[in-house]
Amino acid sequence: MGRSRYKIYEPKNPHFLTCTILNWLPIFTRKESVQIIIDSLKHLQKEENLKLYAYVILENHLHLIAQSDDIGKSMRHFKSFTAKALLQLLQKENAQTLLEQFRFYKKAHKTDRTYQIWQEGYQPKLILTDAMMIAKINYIHHNPVKRGFVDEGKHWRYSSARDYEGIDGLIEVERFW
DSSP, rough: OOOOOOSSOTTTSOOOEEEBGGOOOOTTTSHHHHHHHHHHHHHHHHHOOOEEEEEOOOSEEEEEEEEETTTHHHHHHHHHHHHHHHHHHHHHHTTTTHHHHHHSSSSSTTTTTTOBBBBBBOEEEESSSSSHHHHHHHHHHHHHHHTTOOGGGOOOBBBTOOOHTOOOOOOOOOOOO
């Protein structure tokens, strides 16, 4: 269990979630690392009844609006699996600089591992109203625009903005809640 001060009190309801790479290191700059995230989310959709309403994957963090039968459990599975898979990818690609940084920035209390990929926690925010859902979806889809990567959210390949524009995206999303 992480040391996050954020708690989930309604584990079956939609939450806005943020997962950040340790020390904001840019690991999602290659399609192979992003594919690990996509595959993991698809697996959770199939195996843990994860409903994904919106997402964006940027170079060092991602945002989701999701719900499942137990969102806390699903997020623990997501972060655990993706951390292992990302480490395997970095080792396979001999990405020594990133590996050394993940070793250096690892929290001292994480004595059961050599590396740490994700920052602790995922900052769950319960979606309470339709207005809040719409605001968070817009925030997610505008993130790559705000950062200057694209002019329109639908142009960011690793986002559900495409789905909301009627264009098939990379991961199936629920557009109705």
